[in-house]
Amino acid sequence: MKSIAVGVDIGGTLTKVGLVDRAGDLYGNLDFRTTDFPKFDDYLDELQNKIEFLKGQLRSNFSIVGIGIGAPNANYYRGTIEHAANLKWKNIVPFVEKFRKRFDLPIYITNDANAAAIGENIYGNAHDMKDFMVITLGTGLGSGIVSNGKLIYGYDAQAGELGHVLIKEGGRQCGTGRRGCLEAYVSSTGIKRTVFYLLSDSMADSELRNYSFRDLHGEIITKAAENGDVIAQEAFRMTGEILGKWLANFVAFSHPEAVFLLGGLAKSGKWIFEPTEKYLDQYLLPYYKNKVKLLPSGMMDKNAAILGGAALVWDHM
Amino acid sequence: MKSIAVGVDIGGTLTKVGLVDRAGDLYGNLDFRTTDFPKFDDYLDELQNKIEFLKGQLRSNFSIVGIGIGAPNANYYRGTIEHAANLKWKNIVPFVEKFRKRFDLPIYITNDANAAAIGENIYGNAHDMKDFMVITLGTGLGSGIVSNGKLIYGYDAQAGELGHVLIKEGGRQCGTGRRGCLEAYVSSTGIKRTVFYLLSDSMADSELRNYSFRDLHGEIITKAAENGDVIAQEAFRMTGEILGKWLANFVAFSHPEAVFLLGGLAKSGKWIFEPTEKYLDQYLLPYYKNKVKLLPSGMMDKNAAILGGAALVWDHM
Numbered sequence: 001m002k003s004i005a006v007g008v009d010i011g012g013t014l015t016k017v018g019l020v021d022r023a024g025d026l027y028g029n030l031d032f033r034t035t036d037f038p039k040f041d042d043y044l045d046e047l048q049n050k051i052e053f054l055k056g057q058l059r060s061n062f063s064i065v066g067i068g069i070g071a072p073n074a075n076y077y078r079g080t081i082e083h084a085a086n087l088k089w090k091n092i093v094p095f096v097e098k099f100r101k102r103f104d105l106p107i108y109i110t111n112d113a114n115a116a117a118i119g120e121n122i123y124g125n126a127h128d129m130k131d132f133m134v135i136t137l138g139t140g141l142g143s144g145i146v147s148n149g150k151l152i153y154g155y156d157a158q159a160g161e162l163g164h165v166l167i168k169e170g171g172r173q174c175g176t177g178r179r180g181c182l183e184a185y186v187s188s189t190g191i192k193r194t195v196f197y198l199l200s201d202s203m204a205d206s207e208l209r210n211y212s213f214r215d216l217h218g219e220i221i222t223k224a225a226e227n228g229d230v231i232a233q234e235a236f237r238m239t240g241e242i243l244g245k246w247l248a249n250f251v252a253f254s255h256p257e258a259v260f261l262l263g264g265l266a267k268s269g270k271w272i273f274e275p276t277e278k279y280l281d282q283y284l285l286p287y288y289k290n291k292v293k294l295l296p297s298g299m300m301d302k303n304a305a306i307l308g309g310a311a312l313v314w315d316h317m
Numbered sequence: 318m319k320s321i322a323v324g325v326d327i328g329g330t331l332t333k334v335g336l337v338d339r340a341g342d343l344y345g346n347l348d349f350r351t352t353d354f355p356k357f358d359d360y361l362d363e364l365q366n367k368i369e370f371l372k373g374q375l376r377s378n379f380s381i382v383g384i385g386i387g388a389p390n391a392n393y394y395r396g397t398i399e400h401a402a403n404l405k406w407k408n409i410v411p412f413v414e415k416f417r418k419r420f421d422l423p424i425y426i427t428n429d430a431n432a433a434a435i436g437e438n439i440y441g442n443a444h445d446m447k448d449f450m451v452i453t454l455g456t457g458l459g460s461g462i463v464s465n466g467k468l469i470y471g472y473d474a475q476a477g478e479l480g481h482v483l484i485k486e487g488g489r490q491c492g493t494g495r496r497g498c499l500e501a502y503v504s505s506t507g508i509k510r511t512v513f514y515l516l517s518d519s520m521a522d523s524e525l526r527n528y529s530f531r532d533l534h535g536e537i538i539t540k541a542a543e544n545g546d547v548i549a550q551e552a553f554r555m556t557g558e559i560l561g562k563w564l565a566n567f568v569a570f571s572h573p574e575a576v577f578l579l580g581g582l583a584k585s586g587k588w589i590f591e592p593t594e595k596y597l598d599q600y601l602l603p604y605y606k607n608k609v610k611l612l613p614s615g616m617m618d619k620n621a622a623i624l625g626g627a628a629l630v631w632d633h634m
């Protein structure tokens with residue numbers, strides 16, 4: 001019998017489901033729209049159907065050993081999704097408790113960045129590392145921190161919220177209502193806001209002047225930078241400066257062997273890595289120099305979200 | 318046989334040595350001047366003599382089970398003291414390797430704030446906690462962070478250097494040569510600097526105008542605050558504001574159940590705790606509210622330095 005884990009990623013728009021073995025090979029996957037199921041029980045019906053469907057495609061010598069889920073605002077200790085701003089199910093959703101009635105299997109849930117960190121360890125570039133950090137740069141900035149070989153969940157499973165570190169008093173507004181959070185500057189949305197700030201501040205010509213805020217996205221900014229657009233290049237420099245400077249502070253906390261970048265903004269490659277590396281190196285305390293690597297996530301070109309969920313299952317075996 | 322650990326605290330000025338049982342009871346202790354022994358081997362001779370002397374005072378049914386040492390810039394993994402600015406032994410001192418030739422016992426060394434965190438767990442107020450943080454507010458700001466029940470050492474045993482988090486670009490100079498480190502503001506030295514800044518900035522009358530920088534120390538500032546001195550009171554408020562705000566950021570990292578304050582500045586009691594608590598509460602993200610306690614260390618009125626060293630031994634048993 002070959003053991004297979006179900007990996008699920010619950011996003012604000014899409015839910016991704018896949019079957020994955022210990023080596024990271026995918027045995028079928030599909031997506032459906034999270035937003036089509038405003039009622040939580042209807043959503044669970046659909047998720048159950050999709051898992052059953054994928055399972056039905058497997059050959060008989062495969063056995064499902066567990067289900068791992070990455071979701072916004074998931075609480076690993078309680079198996080819940082709590083007050084998720086990006087999901088339609090309000091208050092506290094007892095995910096694991098309800099889903100266990102449908103599958104007689106171990107079920108684990110954690111937030112997506114934590115799942116990514118466990119995925120990095122099992123499927124990515126952190127195989128032999130006991131101390132590392134994954135920073136996900138998407139709509140927001142998420143983080144999963146591993147120390148002594150274990151993910152840091154903290155007292156109430158809400159450790160690793162580095163996107164909400166306050167970096168500038170009275171700075172940009174963030175989804176939490178606060179001003180000045182790191183993710184308002186460093187994320188796919190953050191760099192877009194920096195582009196718009198620069199377009200407001202400078203008279204420089206830029207192809208980015210043709211885009212509405214709604215239409216502009218990371219790949220357009222990367223392409224513009226490659227075309228020599230000064231606004232796009234400056235936006236990357238500014239984003240990397242803030243990220244590099246703050247990673248230097250984070251290193252003083254847990255001294256990771258490596259920091260992995262993952263997510264849309266990380267896909268821009270050298271445009272974000274080079275300035276981040278430069279400023280990280282500049283701000284790092286002398287005794288950390290050459291003892292912290294900044295690396296692309298090994299999950300970048302894989303199905304990171306599904307693998308992250310599946311990794312939760314293997315992590316418990 | 319009753320088991321006894323040797324606890325040692327190596328300070329820039331004094332070395333403290335004591336014999337401690339698992340319950341924290343002290344069976345003899347003494348100090349000697351670290352500065353009297355510029356040669357490291359001479360220092361080890363003296364430390365060995367002092368331990369032998371204390372051991373000689375014990376009744377015969379006692380047995381020494383290990384030696385635990387807290388020291389600046391100690392590397393737990395390598396058993397070394399490395400480039401300690403406050404000690405006369407330069408470069409890398411192979412402490413454990415050399416000391417093991419003198420005592421056939423387990424010997425552990427770590428930095429003083431890490432030892433304090435382990436001490437808090439074993440002898441202090443963090444008995445049943447798996448996620449907490451100790452902040453030592455002395456000449457500098459040290460930190461020991463425990464997550465998942467284990468101290469975070471990090472890749473090269475240099476985690477928990479929160480005193481050197483950069484809080485203000487181009488801010489006050491710090492011992493590392495950098496500007497703007499947290500400990501330049503929040504520590505016994507930091508509050509003294511804040512007093513001097515306020516004396517320069519304001520025309521207010523203050524009894525603190527009678528002290529030189531060299532003579533002013535924490536207890537004088539606390540007494541002045543108690544006497545209604547506005548400069549002293551404002552210095553505490555400013556220090557608590559910075560500490561509270563930064564603790565709120567640190568919480569987003571590891572989500573501790575409690576943050577314990579220890580050291581000279583913490584001894585000022587409500588003067589530092591009240592503003593720190595106020596600003597911590599103000600800056601804490603909503604989902605951490607009422608889930609993080611700010612507490613005085615349970616080691617405050619004990620011989621914290623010796624107990625911290627001894628705790629290292631019990632932590633390994």
